[in-house]
Amino acid sequence: MTITLDVRDLWVLFAGPPRPSVIDGSRTALLVEPSMEASLPAGHRIGLPGVTFTVNGGECLAVLGTSGAGKSSLLRTLAGLQPAARGTVLVSGREVTALPPERRGIVYLHQEPVLFPHLTVMDNVAFPLTVRGMPKREAQRRAVEMLRRLRVGELAVNAATALSGGQRHRVALARALCADPAVLLLDEPLSSLDPAVRRDVRTALLQAREVSGAATILVTHDLDDAMAVATHVSTIGRYGELSVPTAPAELLHAPPTLTAAQLLGVYAELAGVVEQEAGRSRFRWLGGVIDASGLEPGPTIACVRSHELEVHTAGTQASPVLSVMARRDAAHEVLLDLRDAAGATVTVRAPSHTRATLGDAVQVVVRHARFFPTH
Amino acid sequence: MNTTSSFVRTRAVPLLLAGALLGAPIAVGVGYLVAGALGLVGNTTPGGLSRVLADGAVLRSAVLSLWIASVGTLLATGGALAVALLFGGDRRLDGVARRIATLPLPVPTVAAAIAVLLLLSQSGWLSRVATRLTLVSGPSEFPALVYDPFAISVITAVVWKELPFLLLLALSLLSLRGASLKDAARTLGATRWQVLRRVTLPMLLRGMWPSIIAVFVFVLGSLELPLVLAPSAPLALPMLIQERRQALDMASHGEAYVIALLATVLALLAAVAHEWRRDDA
Amino acid sequence: MTVDRGSLARTLAFIALLLFATAPLLMLVATSLARGWFYPALSPTTIDTSAWRELFTDAGRRDALVNSVVLGVCTALVATMVALPLGRAAALSTRAVRRSVALLAFAAVALPPVALGIGLQLTVLTLGLGGSLFGVFLAHLVPTLGYLTLVFLGVFTRWDGRLEESAATLGANGFTRWRLVLLPLLRRPIVDAMALGFLVSWAQVALTLLVGGGAVRTLPLDVLAMLQAGQDQRAAAGALALAIPALLVLGASRVAARNTSAVVA
Numbered sequence: 039m040t041i042t043l044d045v046r047d048l049w050v051l052f053a054g055p056p057r058p059s060v061i062d063g064s065r066t067a068l069l070v071e072p073s074m075e076a077s078l079p080a081g082h083r084i085g086l087p088g089v090t091f092t093v094n095g096g097e098c099l100a101v102l103g104t105s106g107a108g109k110s111s112l113l114r115t116l117a118g119l120q121p122a123a124r125g126t127v128l129v130s131g132r133e134v135t136a137l138p139p140e141r142r143g144i145v146y147l148h149q150e151p152v153l154f155p156h157l158t159v160m161d162n163v164a165f166p167l168t169v170r171g172m173p174k175r176e177a178q179r180r181a182v183e184m185l186r187r188l189r190v191g192e193l194a195v196n197a198a199t200a201l202s203g204g205q206r207h208r209v210a211l212a213r214a215l216c217a218d219p220a221v222l223l224l225d226e227p228l229s230s231l232d233p234a235v236r237r238d239v240r241t242a243l244l245q246a247r248e249v250s251g252a253a254t255i256l257v258t259h260d261l262d263d264a265m266a267v268a269t270h271v272s273t274i275g276r277y278g279e280l281s282v283p284t285a286p287a288e289l290l291h292a293p294p295t296l297t298a299a300q301l302l303g304v305y306a307e308l309a310g311v312v313e314q315e316a317g318r319s320r321f322r323w324l325g326g327v328i329d330a331s332g333l334e335p336g337p338t339i340a341c342v343r344s345h346e347l348e349v350h351t352a353g354t355q356a357s358p359v360l361s362v363m364a365r366r367d368a369a370h371e372v373l374l375d376l377r378d379a380a381g382a383t384v385t386v387r388a389p390s391h392t393r394a395t396l397g398d399a400v401q402v403v404v405r406h407a408r409f410f411p412t413h
Numbered sequence: 414m415n416t417t418s419s420f421v422r423t424r425a426v427p428l429l430l431a432g433a434l435l436g437a438p439i440a441v442g443v444g445y446l447v448a449g450a451l452g453l454v455g456n457t458t459p460g461g462l463s464r465v466l467a468d469g470a471v472l473r474s475a476v477l478s479l480w481i482a483s484v485g486t487l488l489a490t491g492g493a494l495a496v497a498l499l500f501g502g503d504r505r506l507d508g509v510a511r512r513i514a515t516l517p518l519p520v521p522t523v524a525a526a527i528a529v530l531l532l533l534s535q536s537g538w539l540s541r542v543a544t545r546l547t548l549v550s551g552p553s554e555f556p557a558l559v560y561d562p563f564a565i566s567v568i569t570a571v572v573w574k575e576l577p578f579l580l581l582l583a584l585s586l587l588s589l590r591g592a593s594l595k596d597a598a599r600t601l602g603a604t605r606w607q608v609l610r611r612v613t614l615p616m617l618l619r620g621m622w623p624s625i626i627a628v629f630v631f632v633l634g635s636l637e638l639p640l641v642l643a644p645s646a647p648l649a650l651p652m653l654i655q656e657r658r659q660a661l662d663m664a665s666h667g668e669a670y671v672i673a674l675l676a677t678v679l680a681l682l683a684a685v686a687h688e689w690r691r692d693d694a
Numbered sequence: 695m696t697v698d699r700g701s702l703a704r705t706l707a708f709i710a711l712l713l714f715a716t717a718p719l720l721m722l723v724a725t726s727l728a729r730g731w732f733y734p735a736l737s738p739t740t741i742d743t744s745a746w747r748e749l750f751t752d753a754g755r756r757d758a759l760v761n762s763v764v765l766g767v768c769t770a771l772v773a774t775m776v777a778l779p780l781g782r783a784a785a786l787s788t789r790a791v792r793r794s795v796a797l798l799a800f801a802a803v804a805l806p807p808v809a810l811g812i813g814l815q816l817t818v819l820t821l822g823l824g825g826s827l828f829g830v831f832l833a834h835l836v837p838t839l840g841y842l843t844l845v846f847l848g849v850f851t852r853w854d855g856r857l858e859e860s861a862a863t864l865g866a867n868g869f870t871r872w873r874l875v876l877l878p879l880l881r882r883p884i885v886d887a888m889a890l891g892f893l894v895s896w897a898q899v900a901l902t903l904l905v906g907g908g909a910v911r912t913l914p915l916d917v918l919a920m921l922q923a924g925q926d927q928r929a930a931a932g933a934l935a936l937a938i939p940a941l942l943v944l945g946a947s948r949v950a951a952r953n954t955s956a957v958v959a
Contacts, residue, residue, distance in 0.1 A: 165866075439802055627804065
């Protein structure tokens with residue numbers, strides 16, 4: 039039997055900001071029906087209206103979004119910890135929308151691992167087995183085996199309260215896997231961890247995937263975490279709009295919407311206008327002109343990554359001269375605040391080897407960009 | 414620290430049950446008080462509210478009870494703060510001191526009252542010490558600490574019984590917030606005395622207010638304390654109620670219910686104040 | 695210099711504290727064992743344990759003791775069984791409900807027992823329960839329920855709901871969650887609550903006096919009677935008999951705390 043998680047037209051309840059009636063982009067996986075809001079119980083708003091997607095066994099979907107966008111609400115609704123306003127959730131073809139959490143075959147892991155303080159590590163991990171009626175000895179044996187597979191077998195007899203951060207995550211994972219779930223939901227598992235522990239838990243997540251064939255959804259606000267662990271990535275915008283799940287590299291290289299591009303955190307946004315001249319469309323911005331064939335005229339934003347942009351000393355190019363107002367060096371790129379003669383400013387991302395510094399006069403060349411109309 | 418999720422929330426039915434179980438006996442008790450005060454049950458003549466309020470004895474009783482409760486609570490609070498601040502540390506003496514100070518906590522009030530009586534009465538132990546030290550020459554010369562207008566022995570018993578309760582609270586507040594507040598204040602340049610006066614004490618008092626109100630109200634309504642230690646005129650309010658209730662004439666019965674109702678209203682006001690203060694803490 | 699002054703102050707304070715805390719109890723012990731302890735003797739001249747033995751041998755005193763124990767245990771059990779679901783329901787509900795229940799519970803505690811007593815006295819007489827142990831039990835339930843509801847309200851306000859969420863998605867249904875997660879973690883609070891409930895009933899004077907109408911004898915009433923009859927030795931022994939179990943119960947729950955503290959964070 040193949041494992042799948044099918045989410046069809048799911049409307050998730052939470053208190054979110056008021057939504058515009060149309061959300062940008064044609065590649066979003068939602069349909070907005072403002073009239074739905076009128077029939078909701080007082081105090082509730084719709085978070086993610088009409089979300090539809092599928093995750094297969096063995097796949098890991100990372101949902102990328104900022105805090106408060108409803109990512110947790112989505113997971114909790116899938117798990118059955120809060121009711122859905124509308125829609126269906128199917129696990130391996132079986133509809134679970136009306137079932138309580140314990141009967142869905144979906145395990146939900148909180149951001150901070152929640153271990154039962156009155157049980158040892160081994161009994162914690164054996165919990166899902168004992169709950170299903172397995173004899174205690176057998177359950178404990180399997181628990182220890184699972185702990186070993188996640189590289190923490192030696193902790194079996196420890197108290198659950200005496201573990202380090204990374205250890206707690208591994209034990210919680212082991213416990214989840216013992217429940218043999220069809221679906222595993224991870225709510226920002228890496229968010230509160232320092233870099234060393236984060237690497238450790240990322241590895242643990244990958245090791246867990248080797249052990250289990252579950253369909254996993256992981257919610258995070260960090261792109262690196264998503265890229266390291268996921269097979270597919272989706273973004274959630276401020277109003278709860280969810281993008282269609284795509285392969286990480288594809289999302290990174292060609293984000294479907296401006297919101298998605300913003301969430302990825304690697305794009306500089308260049309504001310400008312698309313003009314049509316003699317049958318050719320060109321994007322004009324502070325730093326010059328970029329070819330933009332096929333685009334409608336009007337205000338547009340171009341998203342450019344650091345390796346797609348070059349900064350030259352003034353006088354070598356045909357584009358407008360800009361002066362550098364500020365320079366911030368980041369881990370893999372350089373951010374430059376540029377200003378033109380009229381006083382307008384823009385922030386660009388340039389490669390690390392860029393030598394321009396404060397006060398220099400420069401000219402910018404953009405080799406590649408993605409365009410998002412804002413009209 | 415606490416996460417109560419929507420999943421765990423419960424529905425209204427248990428709450429109605431809750432209200433019924435908790436509220437019903439109180440409502441019934443108070444209802445009967447009202448009925449008694451109006452002369453509807455128990456063969457009483459209605460106790461006139463104006464008559465009761467104009468009665469000098471009632472006024473004196475109220476003043477005495479309020480005096481006992483106020484001074485007792487004040488001293489118990491002061492004592493608890495002193496012990497908490499003096500012995501709140503980690504040294505061995507501190508731990509021992511704290512355990513000793515909480516000894517009276519579980520002792521029933523009536524036992525505490527009797528113990529204080531044996532110590533402070535004119536034929537009590539302190540009086541005997543005084544005689545031995547030739548400070549006085551006989552029991553009648555020892556100041557009347559029991560059955561006296563200032564109710565000194567009652568107040569002593571109150572402090573003995575209630576100090577441990579307030580002390581435990583003060584200690585837990587200190588351990589919860591004391592250290593970090595103190596550090597913050599010290600690094601901002603405050604001296605030790607200033608930290609105490611401007612940071613620690615206000616923090617403690619704010620957290621202790623509900624309990625202080627609770628102690629006040631408890632002492633106000635206690636029968637066993639004045640029964641043992643202050644049984645003569647003026648009578649403390651609970652004893653006055655009791656006396657009127659036991660009296661032979663029906664008018665007094667009615668008055669007893671009226672006074673009891675007034676005391677009840679006072680207690681309810683205190684309950685509201687307590688709940689209101691809990692938010693601040 | 696400051697350190698020395700501080701140490702002196704602390705030592706003096708410690709001694710004062712020691713004397714203050716223990717003097718009343720020591721006085722009770724001395725008085726309970728003293729026969730013919732006349733003024734101005736500082737210590738009893740003859741040691742006599744008759745007052746203590748009488749607690750168990752005299753039929754009247756024994757009845758009072760038994761009544762107190764029975765009332766205490768029953769009140770503790772019933773109040774705990776009611777206050778636990780009550781406190782939980784209130785704590786997990788809206789803020790308004792939580793505060794109303796807390797208010798009601800505190801009112802039950804704050805109400806002067808005499809006032810409540812004469813009201814319930816009429817109730818009990820009307821119901822034909824006047825002078826019965828059951829009537830006194832019902833009266834004792836009022837303040838006890840109040841105290842215990844406040845206790846469980848506090849427990850469940852601090853409760854971590856995620857434990858139950860985890861248990862649920864791991865496959866445990868409602869009943870199993872109570873059995874394997876909630877109750878084990880509530881064991882300590884339940885024991886504490888029952889101890890407190892027992893002590894509240896154990897120490898009651900006014901309610902027993904008024905609702906029992908003099909027909910129900912409990913240990914505190916017995917002690918008061920001895921005192922009013924001028925029998926200090928017997929009164930002191932009775933007072934200690936009241937105090938000692940209370941001290942033991944508190945001590946036992948403290949020991950239990952140390953044992954379970956390693957398990958529960």
